[in-house]
Amino acid sequence: MEDRQNSLRQRSRRAVQAELVELAQGLFVERGYESTTVDDIAAAAGMSKRTVFRYFATKEELVLGKYDLLSDELLRRLRERPLGEPLWTSLRRMFDGVVAYFADNAHASRAAAMERVVTSTPALHAAYLHRVSRMQAEVAALACARAKSADDVGPVAVVGAAFACLAAARAAQASTGRSIELLLDEAMDAVAGLRRERRAPQGHHER
Amino acid sequence: MEDRQNSLRQRSRRAVQAELVELAQGLFVERGYESTTVDDIAAAAGMSKRTVFRYFATKEELVLGKYDLLSDELLRRLRERPLGEPLWTSLRRMFDGVVAYFADNAHASRAAAMERVVTSTPALHAAYLHRVSRMQAEVAALACARAKSADDVGPVAVVGAAFACLAAARAAQASTGRSIELLLDEAMDAVAGLRRERRAPQGHHER
DNA sequence: GACTAAAATGTCACTCAATGACAGATGCGG
DNA sequence: CCGCATCTGTCATTGAGTGACATTTTAGTC
Incomplete structure (x- = not known):
């Protein structure tokens, strides 16, 4: 030994x-x-x-084994971001590695077929989502630690939103063929640009 | 017949x-x-x-059969929102039914045990996420139709972000016991309140 | 190079989810 | 009461996954 x-x-x-x-x-x-x-x-x-x-x-x-490595990479990248940086920006930078990976056409074409298999096979797609969910939870935990807000929904929701942007960008890349980098920026800008009207005055319980 | x-x-x-x-x-x-x-x-x-x-x-x-009904309810609620309303607000209102459902303690305590079973059983949790994902896709399709932007990442990402907020709120409710209504508002405000720094000047391909 | 202990492999038997086929039971409409 | 559709049980089968045991490889030591 x-x-x-x-x-x-x-x-x-x-x-x-x-x-x-x-x-x-x-x-x-x-x-x-x-x-x-x-x-x-x-x-x-x-x-x-x-x-x-x-x-x-x-x-x-x-099929999905390779995604286990991704988690570590994301956490490492996020940890490397300066503390003062806005979380949304840090999350965007965290995805740089993934974006570069999927921007590489040599890889994209090879993996594209496998991606199709995953998304078209319910059992496989479910397992894929489960892995992403676990990854997301780890990143959220780190984000909470950074924000020094232990049990706050804010960071968790923001991290979830960032992952949703990545998923949307990947899907759009697959269907339109546009650059994932631009798509992700577009998606994250769309979410960061949201403005919400004031809440309805009183309770609105129905049904 | x-x-x-x-x-x-x-x-x-x-x-x-x-x-x-x-x-x-x-x-x-x-x-x-x-x-x-x-x-x-x-x-x-x-x-x-x-x-x-x-x-x-x-x-x-x-375990998961009941979630099939949820999809229709969400779509119906979203369709009922006025066209001029900001998407983020419409999505928040779309969740009103779900929120009311989970705010009801009589139900919550009954379902809470089952929820724990779902989240603690990988296979079940994966299947759950798959259903949510399908629901999200339907809502996103409707949102895209509303925005008259056929293959735009924006609405898809925003809808994904909204679902991420709901998931975060539900998780926080389960762990802290706080009101899901407040938690969801908090989560959605956190995401809508995001501001992003200008993008890095030039390309940043690494790895 | 032979020896030994660990690791890898094959085989067999088994559980459990899921499906197809067929036969019998049950219940509704006339 | 009868005929027909539907429901149900039984049996056999597939495919993923696991445990146990025997056998073979292989690495490290003398």
Whole structure:
């Protein structure tokens, strides 16, 4: 039990994982997520189903596993922002990495097919949203800590709004092909530009 | 094939569905969602597993089925808002029904346990988010139609931000016990009160 | 290079959600 | 009372995921 990390075994494990992801996603894009069984994947990889499940706890992880890294990156970027900066600006800068990632066409075209599989497969899309939700919660916790407002809805809502802007921008990029950077700026400007009328004078309970 | 709707059969079907929901949710709260099998529910209801699946397509629907009605209500409320009203205000008013629902303590205490089950069960929470996401998309489509801006990110982002506020308010209500009405106003004011610094002068691609 | 302990793999059996097919029961309209 | 649609139970099957156990690989040591 010496090296612990990056032993030869660890590296080969990573290699097998990467290979499985590549292989599985190819099959998913080709024949669809639901109609590709884990047995199919295992057969294609020349291993037993049980072994596939030793590399990935669930079938979904073959698709969504990569998003686990994203969380750390977002938190790191947000932590790097100066304390005095408005939260909305910090959040926009936090997304710079993601934006650059999706702005890269070489990647975009490769991942686009997989994105389509995700959004068109209810179970997969649900799991995706769950991961985003967890990420969002972590970012919100950090934002609350920054604002020194422990249990305040404000930061949580603002972080949620920022993620909603990112989602809207990604969707618009997928459908219109416009630049995600511009779309995100547009979306975040639209939200930051909101003005609300005064609240209705008295209670308005209905139904 | 006369009445079609509300025939005796339809009503009895609804009754059985309601009974199953009640029964199942009781078991879920008591023993947890994952450790309650559909067989358990069927046995408790005195019917076969197969029959349960004739009333509910999936186990999740026993918990999340009610949210399907919510979508129509939101759309109806939004449609009732005057065209000249700012979108953010219309969205706040759109939530009035939901707010009233969750402000009712009699309901809140009954549903609170179930809410906890949902948020603490990954699979359920994911399915919940998926439904909310679909609802949000419908509302966004309506908002875009109102704004006469077909494929604009703005309305989509704003609607997403509004839903994020609702989610934040609900979460805060669950943890702090404060009034959801005030919390939602606070959250939506926080988002509407955002001001953003001018964008960074030139491109900022990294990584 | 042989030895040993750990890790990886395959096989088998199992649970549980979900679906299709078929047969029998139930209940409504005439 | 009969005929027909609907409801229901039973059985078989698929597919994800898990536990247990035996076997094979492989890394590190002498």
